[in-house]
Amino acid sequence: MSATAPAPSTTTLTYREAVRLGLREELLRDEDVFLMGEEIGVFEGSYKVTAGLFREFGPIRVRETPISEEGFVGAGIGAAMMGLRPVVEIMTLNFILVAMDQVVNHAAKIRYMFGGEVGCPLVIRTPNGGGSQLTAQHSQSFEVFFAHTPGMKVVAPSTPADAHGLLKAAIRDDDPILVVENLQSYKVRGEVPNDPDHVVEIGKAAITREGGDITLVAHSFAATRALRVAERLKRDHGVNAEVVDLRSLRPLDVETVSKSIQKTNRALCVDEGWATYGISAEIAARIQRACFDDLDAPIERVGLAEVPMPYAKQLERAAIVNDDKIEAAALSVLGLGPDVFSY
Amino acid sequence: MLLIRIFEEEVERQYKRARIGGYCHLASGQEGATVGAVHSMQDEDLLFSSYRTHGLALAKGVDPDAVMGELFGREGGSAHGRGGSMHLLDFSRGFLGGWGIVAGQLPLAVGAALEISYKDKRAAVMCELGDAATNMGAWHEALNLAAIWDLPIVALVLNNRYGMGTTVEKASGEPELYKRASAFRMHGERVDGQDVEAVLSAADRLLTRAREERKPAVLEVVTYRYRGHSVADAGTAYRTQEEMDEWKKRDPLLIYRQRLLDERRATQAQIDAIQARVEKRVEQAVEAAEASPEPPVSSLSQHLYGDPASREQFSRMSPGSPFGERELVLEGLGR
Ligand SMILES: Cc1ncc(C[n+]2csc(CCOP(=O)(O)OP(=O)(O)O)c2C)c(N)n1
Numbered sequence: 001m002s003a004t005a006p007a008p009s010t011t012t013l014t015y016r017e018a019v020r021l022g023l024r025e026e027l028l029r030d031e032d033v034f035l036m037g038e039e040i041g042v043f044e045g046s047y048k049v050t051a052g053l054f055r056e057f058g059p060i061r062v063r064e065t066p067i068s069e070e071g072f073v074g075a076g077i078g079a080a081m082m083g084l085r086p087v088v089e090i091m092t093l094n095f096i097l098v099a100m101d102q103v104v105n106h107a108a109k110i111r112y113m114f115g116g117e118v119g120c121p122l123v124i125r126t127p128n129g130g131g132s133q134l135t136a137q138h139s140q141s142f143e144v145f146f147a148h149t150p151g152m153k154v155v156a157p158s159t160p161a162d163a164h165g166l167l168k169a170a171i172r173d174d175d176p177i178l179v180v181e182n183l184q185s186y187k188v189r190g191e192v193p194n195d196p197d198h199v200v201e202i203g204k205a206a207i208t209r210e211g212g213d214i215t216l217v218a219h220s221f222a223a224t225r226a227l228r229v230a231e232r233l234k235r236d237h238g239v240n241a242e243v244v245d246l247r248s249l250r251p252l253d254v255e256t257v258s259k260s261i262q263k264t265n266r267a268l269c270v271d272e273g274w275a276t277y278g279i280s281a282e283i284a285a286r287i288q289r290a291c292f293d294d295l296d297a298p299i300e301r302v303g304l305a306e307v308p309m310p311y312a313k314q315l316e317r318a319a320i321v322n323d324d325k326i327e328a329a330a331l332s333v334l335g336l337g338p339d340v341f342s343y
Numbered sequence: 344m345l346l347i348r349i350f351e352e353e354v355e356r357q358y359k360r361a362r363i364g365g366y367c368h369l370a371s372g373q374e375g376a377t378v379g380a381v382h383s384m385q386d387e388d389l390l391f392s393s394y395r396t397h398g399l400a401l402a403k404g405v406d407p408d409a410v411m412g413e414l415f416g417r418e419g420g421s422a423h424g425r426g427g428s429m430h431l432l433d434f435s436r437g438f439l440g441g442w443g444i445v446a447g448q449l450p451l452a453v454g455a456a457l458e459i460s461y462k463d464k465r466a467a468v469m470c471e472l473g474d475a476a477t478n479m480g481a482w483h484e485a486l487n488l489a490a491i492w493d494l495p496i497v498a499l500v501l502n503n504r505y506g507m508g509t510t511v512e513k514a515s516g517e518p519e520l521y522k523r524a525s526a527f528r529m530h531g532e533r534v535d536g537q538d539v540e541a542v543l544s545a546a547d548r549l550l551t552r553a554r555e556e557r558k559p560a561v562l563e564v565v566t567y568r569y570r571g572h573s574v575a576d577a578g579t580a581y582r583t584q585e586e587m588d589e590w591k592k593r594d595p596l597l598i599y600r601q602r603l604l605d606e607r608r609a610t611q612a613q614i615d616a617i618q619a620r621v622e623k624r625v626e627q628a629v630e631a632a633e634a635s636p637e638p639p640v641s642s643l644s645q646h647l648y649g650d651p652a653s654r655e656q657f658s659r660m661s662p663g664s665p666f667g668e669r670e671l672v673l674e675g676l677g678r
């Protein structure tokens with residue numbers, strides 16, 4: 001690179017580094033932003049997302065908590081009502097259940113229940129995801145519980161750039177937001193804009209691959225898988241799949257999804273969580289209305305088998321969403337493979 | 344104690360060979376606390392535990408073959424390969440499970456004590472928790488119930504000084520955890536966990552009280568874990584080498600072995616024989632685990648519901664699919 005070359009406009013980061021950068025930039029930008037969670041200081045976060053931040057910002061801005069999710073999520077809500085901008089880390093999504101009442105019965109209700117008199121600019125960030133034999137109580141992806149709840153917003157980025165931009169947008173947003181990260185996504189690499197004001201609009205899906213034959217709709221790590229499978233479909237079957245990465249679950253960008261399906265006429269929804277009453281159920285319901293005359297095949301879904309996550313490797317492999325299942329399902333929707341949806 | 348120590352050393356070796364996966368929480372250093380507490384239990388008494396559960400299960404008499412089998416993910420495992428390291432269970436032996444959500448097991452244990460009281464049985468429940476679990480809401484709610492309902496339960500707090508990388512002092516308003524019992528007007532006491540006999544006598548006394556007089560209690564056992572929080576944690580970022588070395592000087596096996604020799608309660612030859620027997624037993628457990636079949640993929644939805652009517656109840660959800668799900672459990676796709 002010559003001495004006169006302009007500074008590159010992006011940097012290659014892992015998803016984990018992108019989240020860390022977003023947190024650091026917001027901590028620098030706004031003194032009311034602070035982090036709170038278990039093991040986020042000396043231990044640097046269970047998944048090392050907050051590495052270095054405790055050293056840089058100290059124990060007031062990076063506040064370590066005991067294992068008391070209901071207590072500190074609630075404390076985050078109260079602090080947010082007073083105008084602070086807490087970013088609460090829950091070690092993994094599984095443990096948010098003990099704080100569910102604080103989130104659903106309190107954070108999500110505040111603004112409406114009090115007629116707009118007070119708000120709750122709270123961010124909760126936490127990874128979901130299964131695999132790695134973590135078993136039933138530690139492998140769940142139930143972001144839909146929160147996406148189901150009016151008053152909440154839920155985003156679930158799959159790329160480092162979106163992890164950076166959506167987190168920052170969430171911190172600047174005036175309402176309670178769950179930012180769903182993903183254990184598998186943490187090591188994904190990608191370009192992140194060198195811009196401390198890079199924010200990604202909440203409520204906007206991204207078309208991460210264009211194609212005309214079928215639309216794969218996904219979020220979080222499933223969107224990364226969908227892209228991989230799209231390349232495989234092209235290589236092995238000459239199929240051009242379009243991939244829509246939802247990025248936001250509530251609000252949901254039905255417009256982008258339905259425009260894509262109006263073009264491709266076929267849709268497969270992929271979600272690492274259970275399909276029954278899940279995010280893919282919502283998508284399918286919306287699509288059938290928006291794309292009633294455009295569909296050449298039933299909308300199909302791939303999700304986690306409807307069991308708690310088993311431990312034994314081969315059972316887990318059979319239960320989780322993987323590339324092979326997505327591929328088989330896509331071929332089935334395209335009429336190019338066996339029908340895997342009817343028994 | 345020796346069985347637990349050697350068993351867990353083997354577990355770590357097998358983990359490194361990728362024959363065991365997922366989370367794996369070892370408890371080396373805590374054997375005195377574990378064995379002292381559990382060996383005070385009678386057969387009818389029930390034990391609940393956290394995810395750091397291998398030693399507690401073995402102490403309660405769960406077959407080492409079934410524990411190793413579970414870690415290997417085999418049908419012969421105590422949860423038939425479904426639960427893994429954190430979720431051992433042997434209902435017939437009164438070992439009511441390893442549980443993965445911090446403090447989540449304590450309300451359940453209170454419920455088991457409720458059954459004992461309800462049926463007027465002569466038994467008690469012991470529920471193991473870590474020090475950090477005492478900061479959860481479930482701790483407070485469950486112990487309050489135990490107090491107002493006079494339930495036969497001993498909350499066994501294995502205080503190994505840390506919840507992951509956080510010290511008890513940093514996490515707890517009252518770091519002398521046994522004193523938290525007083526919030527419920529409950530008896531609480533603290534005992535040295537590196538002295539297995541001290542733990543045994545304290546636990547026996549409190550369990551007897553629970554069993555005979557229906558008086559709940561908190562028993563805080565001060566101990567130390569040598570390894571990291573789980574196999575993924577080196578365990579060195581938040582504590583010093585000196586601290587670890589100091590604790591190893593008070594190793595529960597070392598202390599007990601020395602006492603047995605000093606007081607002529609055992610000879611070196613007897614101790615060596617135990618060592619040899621235990622090593623052999625652990626070897627056998629590995630062999631049994633290896634020989635046990637893997638659960639077939641076709642059994643994925645087995646055990647989801649128990650009522651025989653379930654299949655019929657779900658049959659109208661999606662014809663042909665076992666529980667109405669379209670789960671894409673196709674042999675060959677599980678790659
Ligand atoms: C509700 C909940 N929050 C967080 C976790 C993650 N986690 C698992 S073990 C642990 C530390 C618990 O420490 P302690 O209770 O002292 O038991 P120890 O591990 O020392 O045996 C944490 C934070 C969890 N399993 N459940």
Ligand SMILES: [Mg+2]
Nearest residue numbers: 473474505506
């Ligand atoms: Mg502890």
